[in-house]
Amino acid sequence: MRLQDLISECTNRLTLAQVSFGHGTTNAHDEASWLVLWSLGLPLDTDTTLIHSELSENQIHKAYKTIETRIQDRKPSAYLTGEAWLQGVPFFVDQRSIIPRSLIAECLVDGSIDPWLSIHTSQVLDLCTGNGSLAIICAMVYPDVKIDALDISVEALEVAQINLKRHLLEQRIKLVLSDCMEHAGGPYDLILCNPPYVNSKSMRELPEEYKAEPHLSLYGGEDGMDFIKRFLSDTPNYLCDTGVIVLEIGHERNNFEIAFPHLDCVWLQTSSTQDQVVLITKHQLTAFLQTQ
Numbered sequence: 567m568r569l570q571d572l573i574s575e576c577t578n579r580l581t582l583a584q585v586s587f588g589h590g591t592t593n594a595h596d597e598a599s600w601l602v603l604w605s606l607g608l609p610l611d612t613d614t615t616l617i618h619s620e621l622s623e624n625q626i627h628k629a630y631k632t633i634e635t636r637i638q639d640r641k642p643s644a645y646l647t648g649e650a651w652l653q654g655v656p657f658f659v660d661q662r663s664i665i666p667r668s669l670i671a672e673c674l675v676d677g678s679i680d681p682w683l684s685i686h687t688s689q690v691l692d693l694c695t696g697n698g699s700l701a702i703i704c705a706m707v708y709p710d711v712k713i714d715a716l717d718i719s720v721e722a723l724e725v726a727q728i729n730l731k732r733h734l735l736e737q738r739i740k741l742v743l744s745d746c747m748e749h750a751g752g753p754y755d756l757i758l759c760n761p762p763y764v765n766s767k768s769m770r771e772l773p774e775e776y777k778a779e780p781h782l783s784l785y786g787g788e789d790g791m792d793f794i795k796r797f798l799s800d801t802p803n804y805l806c807d808t809g810v811i812v813l814e815i816g817h818e819r820n821n822f823e824i825a826f827p828h829l830d831c832v833w834l835q836t837s838s839t840q841d842q843v844v845l846i847t848k849h850q851l852t853a854f855l856q857t858q
């Protein structure tokens with residue numbers, strides 16, 4: 567059997583087993599390619615069309631075993647391989663933290679936040695940092711900023727620490743154990759936040775793969791807004807006058823608008839979504855809170 571045939575067979579197995587995607591890939595073929603290449607110790611950017619040699623029994627067995635584990639355990643592949651990629655940056659990951667996939671990473675890399683920043687932007691907060699991926703990508707995009715990266719989970723911060731070390735960013739990113747803004751510093755020019763925002767109904771309907779991630783990372787209360795309400799009411803004091811918040815809210819725009827009626831804000835477009843990342847200036851937030 568050749569590499570491409572093995573990937574086709576594994577694609578069929580994943581499709582038949584109806585595993586769920588969304589943690590790095592969106593379809594069975596990409597997921598099978600990733601797991602087969604990883605099982606064989608080949609780089610993930612291998613051009614599989616160029617490898618025509620016959621695989622050994624041992625190689626085929628290894629790949630099937632990985633696919634079988636993926637199907638049986640219903641855990642995201644990144645928890646099997648110990649690695650996830652976001653915007654081309656590799657991150658270590660295990661079940662102590664959620665798998666990196668925040669849309670905010672795209673907004674950082676494509677420059678869509680830049681109009682609200684300036685040469686004076688220097689203090690950034692990544693609230694709910696988890697694996698540390700947003701803090702790390704932010705540090706790479708803006709080489710002059712310092713970042714506080716806060717999370718309530720000791721376990722998630724252990725994973726973030728591994729990633730800071732891997733990317734040599736321990737001097738620029740400070741990890742802090744904190745319940746919401748409790749141990750925040752500031753004032754900040756930019757606050758990034760990908761919080762737990764999944765509502766109760768959606769939580770019940772989540773595929774098994776998502777349930778393998780820490781509950782604390784996902785669940786945002788009945789309407790998904792528990793953490794966000796607390797965060798937005800606490801935050802104006804931690805922002806510079808020109809400061810902005812970039813907040814991910816997933817599929818919760820409706821609940822967001824019910825919780826924060828008439829909050830003036832800017833929806834940041836990403837390659838696949840129009841209303842899952844919102845930018846709020848200090849001025850907009852203060853004006854809203856004064857009406858409450």
Ligand SMILES: C[S@@+](CC[C@H](N)C(=O)[O-])C[C@H]1O[C@@H](n2cnc3c(N)ncnc32)[C@H](O)[C@@H]1O
Pocket residue numbers: 663664665666667668693694695696697698699700716717718719722744745746747760761762782783784793
């Ligand atoms: C959706 S994950 C985001 C992780 C990471 N920023 C990312 O985008 O991949 C949410 C994170 O919020 C953290 N969290 C939940 N409640 C919190 C709280 N009250 N204070 C601080 N962090 C909290 C969780 O531990 C989890 O790491």
